[in-house]
Amino acid sequence: MANQAPIQSARRPLLSSGYNDPNRYPHGVAYVDEQYVPMADAKVSVLDWGFLHSDATYDTVHVWNGRFFRLDLHLDRFFSGMQALRMDIGLSRDHVASILDNCVALSGHRSAYVEMICTRGMSPVFDRDPRRAVNRFMAFAVPYGSVANDEQMERGLHLAISDTVRIPPQSVDPAIKNYHWLDLVQGLYDAYDRGAETALVLDLDGNVAEGPGFNVFAINNGSLLTPDRGILPGITRKTVFELCSELHIRAAAGPLSVAALRDADEVLITSTAGGIMPVTRLDDRPIADGRVGPITRRLIDAYWQKHDDPAWTTPVNYDKA
Numbered sequence: 001m002a003n004q005a006p007i008q009s010a011r012r013p014l015l016s017s018g019y020n021d022p023n024r025y026p027h028g029v030a031y032v033d034e035q036y037v038p039m040a041d042a043k044v045s046v047l048d049w050g051f052l053h054s055d056a057t058y059d060t061v062h063v064w065n066g067r068f069f070r071l072d073l074h075l076d077r078f079f080s081g082m083q084a085l086r087m088d089i090g091l092s093r094d095h096v097a098s099i100l101d102n103c104v105a106l107s108g109h110r111s112a113y114v115e116m117i118c119t120r121g122m123s124p125v126f127d128r129d130p131r132r133a134v135n136r137f138m139a140f141a142v143p144y145g146s147v148a149n150d151e152q153m154e155r156g157l158h159l160a161i162s163d164t165v166r167i168p169p170q171s172v173d174p175a176i177k178n179y180h181w182l183d184l185v186q187g188l189y190d191a192y193d194r195g196a197e198t199a200l201v202l203d204l205d206g207n208v209a210e211g212p213g214f215n216v217f218a219i220n221n222g223s224l225l226t227p228d229r230g231i232l233p234g235i236t237r238k239t240v241f242e243l244c245s246e247l248h249i250r251a252a253a254g255p256l257s258v259a260a261l262r263d264a265d266e267v268l269i270t271s272t273a274g275g276i277m278p279v280t281r282l283d284d285r286p287i288a289d290g291r292v293g294p295i296t297r298r299l300i301d302a303y304w305q306k307h308d309d310p311a312w313t314t315p316v317n318y319d320k321a
């Protein structure tokens with residue numbers, strides 16, 4: 001396409017070739033029951049409430065070129081989620097950080113998707129009282145993954161608005177990162193049925209909430225707008241606000257109607273899994289002229305530039321491995 005610079009630019013190298021290799025994926029290292037094990041051996045009891053009742057919280061941070069991105073913010077969110085759910089793993093933040101570092105170092109990945117999980121666990125006698133459960137901590141590092149593949153980063157994603165309504169915040173607090181994904185998975189099937197690549201779900205008021213593991217922004221007349229409720233407040237979403245402030249771009253959080261999204265000049269989604277990603281088609285219509293827009297490109301570029309900034313990153317200590 002005329003005058004469209006490749007979006008990968010210098011900043012976001014192509015995903016590794018092993019990324020789609022079913023024999024290799026996912027190569028990684030997990031920490032389970034106080035041991036480091038290959039991913040294939042990372043197993044959990046079927047009696048764990050994390051599995052039986054989705055009674056768990058988690059967080060995902062990424063490593064790019066050997067550096068964690070915004071690790072402190074992810075640890076903050078993980079620890080506040082555990083506190084809100086009355087879980088206690090008996091480990092300090094520094095201890096959790098060192099376990100994550102060990103998983104990445106042992107995996108050898110320079111770019112990784114790193115997950116930390118706390119499940120309710122189970123009581124030693126399978127008591128029904130959650131207070132008697134022994135909470136379980138685990139973590140793993142696998143290759144970096146993205147909601148959008150390289151081709152979708154170039155041309156923009158095709159999203160569909162699902163008929164499935166997001167679980168209301170009155171029922172499950174979406175600000176605690178959780179595995180209550182039946183609405184989001186149903187949303188994905190709704191999207192696939194319509195030939196789209198991923199989904200957005202609406203809240204009970206009919207406003208846009210979020211998608212499976214990502215937040216959404218509409219850009220209109222140079223200003224960004226993202227939903228302010230019924231969402232997981234993403235760290236990539238927060239990063240977009242900070243980048244906008246540095247770049248003197250207006251950004252706000254507030255109710256985002258479907259009409260405002262359809263009429264946007266540009267749409268982007270944000271997630272640790274892929275960063276800032278362009279959307280160029282919504283249901284059966286292109287967004288504006290159907291091309292990745294200039295503000296989205298600037299933000300993607302600024303986002304990847306920050307990945308060598310010591311203020312926002314923490315180097316992995318590979319030497320001990």
Ligand SMILES: *Cc1c(COP(=O)(O)O)cnc(C)c1O
Nearest residue numbers: 213214215232234235236271272
């Ligand atoms: C993790 C997640 C996001 C994105 O959050 P980031 O911190 O940017 O990765 C958005 N929505 C849901 C439901 C999520 O689980």
